[in-house]
Amino acid sequence: VFLLNSSTLLLTRHFSKSSAARPGELWDAVVLTAADAAQAGAFREQLAEKLRREQLPRAVRYLVCADPPGPRIGNGGSTLHALRCLEEQYGDQWTSFTVLLIHSGGYSQRLPNASALGKIFTALPLGEPLYQMLELKLSMYIDFPRHMKPGVLVTCSDDIELYSTGVTEAITFDKPGFTALAHPSDLAVGTTHGVFVLDPSSFSGKGGLEYGSCYRFLHKPDVETMHQSGAVCVRRDRPQLSSPGSCGDSAVASECVYTDSVFYMDHSTAQQLLHFYKQMGTLGCEIDAYGDFLQALGPGATPDYTKNTRNVSKEDSGLVAVRQQLYSLLQGTALNVIVLNNSQFYHIGTTQEYLFHFTAESKLRFELGLQPVAFSICPDSARTLDQLSIIQSILEPGCVIGPGSVIEYSRIGPEVSVGKGSIVSGSYINFSVDIPSECFLSSVSVKMADGVEYVTMVFGVGDDLKKSVKSLSDIHSLRFFGASLPECLDLWSLEASDQLFSSEDTRLGLWTARIFPVCSTLSESVRMSLNMLNSVQHKSAFKVSGFQLLSVEEMLTYKDVEDMLQFRKQIYDEICLQRQKEKSDYRMNGT
Incomplete structure (x- = not known):
C-alpha cells in the first residue's frame, strides 16, 4: 500500500471543499518559510488563490513566515524564526498544535523556473486542475496529524517520500525529543544527506516499519566515516548493521545506509529552541536544521562537528559559537528513528532531477501516475509522445516538442519547435523559432517605472547558476550554454x-549578471532572449546594449506576482472552457 496514490490526493481535495474535519484529522497549522518579504507576499497570494479555488483544506491555518531582514539564516534559522511567528500569531494556543513546517524559502538557483513563485508551488503533471508540491506534501503526510502529539514536523519543499507499510501499521510521532524518518539508501546518496547511526539493540531490519533509536547522526559524511561509525548496513534478505570499521563483503550483498528526510520535534523541544532564539536576539549566521540540530542528538554525539565548516555555503564568524550553544542546549535529547525499509526518497530540486522525474521512465513517474499531458490543450500529435511533460499549457497544432522536454504554464504557437530535454516555463511564443535541445527558458513579469514589463531568462539546462567568482579576471570560468561568459558579452556588445x-x-x-533585456511584451522578451542564445550558438553578433538589462537576481526583486498569476489564470480559464465544451459536445453526441 503506497502512502500516496490518486485517492489520497482526492481526499486532500475533498477536505478543500468542506470545512468539516474531525478534531486532529488535519494539521492545526501549515507554515511556509520564505526568504524575504517579497517571497512571502508571493506565497500568500498563491495560497489565497488556491483556497479560493478550493484546492487546499480550509480547516487548516496557513501561515507564511518571512526570514528577518539582514544576513541569511539558513533553514535552521528559518525554523527558529517560524516558531516565533507561531507564538506571535497564535499565543498559547499553539502549544496544542500539530504543525507542518515546510522550508520553502530558497531562491531555487538549480531549478530557476521555480524561483519567482517558489518551489512549494511547483506544478506536477497530474490532476485536473493540477496538483502542486504543496498539495502533494499535504497528501503524503495526511495520516500524520492523527498519530502525533503536539509538535512540529519539518520538511523541505522539493522532496517526496513514498513508502509502504502494513495495512494496520501507522507512523506515530508521540515520543519526546526528535523523531526522524529513515530511508535505506546507497552509500553515494549518504554522502549528500544526513545518515543515521542506528542503535543495533533497537534495530532488527525486519518488516516495513520499525521504531528504533539513533546513536549518532552524521551530516553528509564520506564513505569511510560511514563505515567507521557503524552506519553501514548489509542488505542480504534484510538489512543488518555491520560492525563499526568493517567494510562488508559487497560482492555478496549490497551495502546501504539510512538517510534522513523529514523530522518531528515535540512541543517542549520546540519551546526550548524558541527560548534559545529569543535569547539570541539575532542569529547573524546560517544554521542548518539538519546538520546543526540533529548532530547534537543521540548518546554518541560529540561537539567536533561544530568546528567543521566544510559543508557551509558562506562561513560566518559567529557560526561556530552558535553551533556550540545549540549543542549545549540539545545534548542528551533523544533522536528516535522510524525506519521505513520499503521506502523511496525523491528530490526534485535541480533541472536534471525535474526533467528526469517528469519525462523519463522514472520510478516516481510510475508511482505517482505522472501524465505526459496534464491539464493542457494540445494537438493529438503531441499526445502520442510519452517522454515529455506538458503542464497547464496551450499548444497550437503544428508545434513540435522534443522528447524529454517540459512545457509549463506556456502558450506555444504553431511554428515553434522545441528540442530534446528542454524546459519552457511561463512563456508566450507566437513566432517561428527552433528552440535548441537542453535549453532552459523561463519568463518573469517585472514591475518597472513604466508599469508591467517582461524579462525572459535563458540558459543551458546544465549551466551552473550557483557558481560565482570574486573578480572580473575570473569570469571566463562562467559558462553560458557551453561558451565562456566573456565570449557571450562580446557577441552581445556588452562590457565586462x-x-x-x-x-x-x-x-x-x-x-547576478545583468544580461537579460526588459521588454514591453512577454513574447518580445522571449524573442530577444532566444536571439541572444542563437547568437552564442552561431557565434554571430546580437546587440543588446540599448536595452535595460536585468540579472536573474533582479528579476526576482522586481517580479510582479499578480501579473504572472494572471497569465496562468488566463490559460487555466481557457482550458476550463475547452473542457466544458468537450463535455457538452460529448453529451450532444451521446443523445
Missing part, C-alpha cells in the same frame, strides 16, 4: 565591468 553584476558583495556569476 562591476556594473554588469547586480550583487552587492563580490559574487559575480550567471545569477
Whole structure:
C-alpha cells in the first residue's frame, strides 16, 4: 500500500471543499518559510488563490513566515524564526498544535523556473486542475496529524517520500525529543544527506516499519566515516548493521545506509529552541536544521562537528559559537528513528532531477501516475509522445516538442519547435523559432517605472547558476550554454565591468549578471532572449546594449506576482472552457 496514490490526493481535495474535519484529522497549522518579504507576499497570494479555488483544506491555518531582514539564516534559522511567528500569531494556543513546517524559502538557483513563485508551488503533471508540491506534501503526510502529539514536523519543499507499510501499521510521532524518518539508501546518496547511526539493540531490519533509536547522526559524511561509525548496513534478505570499521563483503550483498528526510520535534523541544532564539536576539549566521540540530542528538554525539565548516555555503564568524550553544542546549535529547525499509526518497530540486522525474521512465513517474499531458490543450500529435511533460499549457497544432522536454504554464504557437530535454516555463511564443535541445527558458513579469514589463531568462539546462567568482579576471570560468561568459558579452556588445553584476558583495556569476533585456511584451522578451542564445550558438553578433538589462537576481526583486498569476489564470480559464465544451459536445453526441 503506497502512502500516496490518486485517492489520497482526492481526499486532500475533498477536505478543500468542506470545512468539516474531525478534531486532529488535519494539521492545526501549515507554515511556509520564505526568504524575504517579497517571497512571502508571493506565497500568500498563491495560497489565497488556491483556497479560493478550493484546492487546499480550509480547516487548516496557513501561515507564511518571512526570514528577518539582514544576513541569511539558513533553514535552521528559518525554523527558529517560524516558531516565533507561531507564538506571535497564535499565543498559547499553539502549544496544542500539530504543525507542518515546510522550508520553502530558497531562491531555487538549480531549478530557476521555480524561483519567482517558489518551489512549494511547483506544478506536477497530474490532476485536473493540477496538483502542486504543496498539495502533494499535504497528501503524503495526511495520516500524520492523527498519530502525533503536539509538535512540529519539518520538511523541505522539493522532496517526496513514498513508502509502504502494513495495512494496520501507522507512523506515530508521540515520543519526546526528535523523531526522524529513515530511508535505506546507497552509500553515494549518504554522502549528500544526513545518515543515521542506528542503535543495533533497537534495530532488527525486519518488516516495513520499525521504531528504533539513533546513536549518532552524521551530516553528509564520506564513505569511510560511514563505515567507521557503524552506519553501514548489509542488505542480504534484510538489512543488518555491520560492525563499526568493517567494510562488508559487497560482492555478496549490497551495502546501504539510512538517510534522513523529514523530522518531528515535540512541543517542549520546540519551546526550548524558541527560548534559545529569543535569547539570541539575532542569529547573524546560517544554521542548518539538519546538520546543526540533529548532530547534537543521540548518546554518541560529540561537539567536533561544530568546528567543521566544510559543508557551509558562506562561513560566518559567529557560526561556530552558535553551533556550540545549540549543542549545549540539545545534548542528551533523544533522536528516535522510524525506519521505513520499503521506502523511496525523491528530490526534485535541480533541472536534471525535474526533467528526469517528469519525462523519463522514472520510478516516481510510475508511482505517482505522472501524465505526459496534464491539464493542457494540445494537438493529438503531441499526445502520442510519452517522454515529455506538458503542464497547464496551450499548444497550437503544428508545434513540435522534443522528447524529454517540459512545457509549463506556456502558450506555444504553431511554428515553434522545441528540442530534446528542454524546459519552457511561463512563456508566450507566437513566432517561428527552433528552440535548441537542453535549453532552459523561463519568463518573469517585472514591475518597472513604466508599469508591467517582461524579462525572459535563458540558459543551458546544465549551466551552473550557483557558481560565482570574486573578480572580473575570473569570469571566463562562467559558462553560458557551453561558451565562456566573456565570449557571450562580446557577441552581445556588452562590457565586462562591476556594473554588469547586480550583487552587492563580490559574487559575480550567471545569477547576478545583468544580461537579460526588459521588454514591453512577454513574447518580445522571449524573442530577444532566444536571439541572444542563437547568437552564442552561431557565434554571430546580437546587440543588446540599448536595452535595460536585468540579472536573474533582479528579476526576482522586481517580479510582479499578480501579473504572472494572471497569465496562468488566463490559460487555466481557457482550458476550463475547452473542457466544458468537450463535455457538452460529448453529451450532444451521446443523445
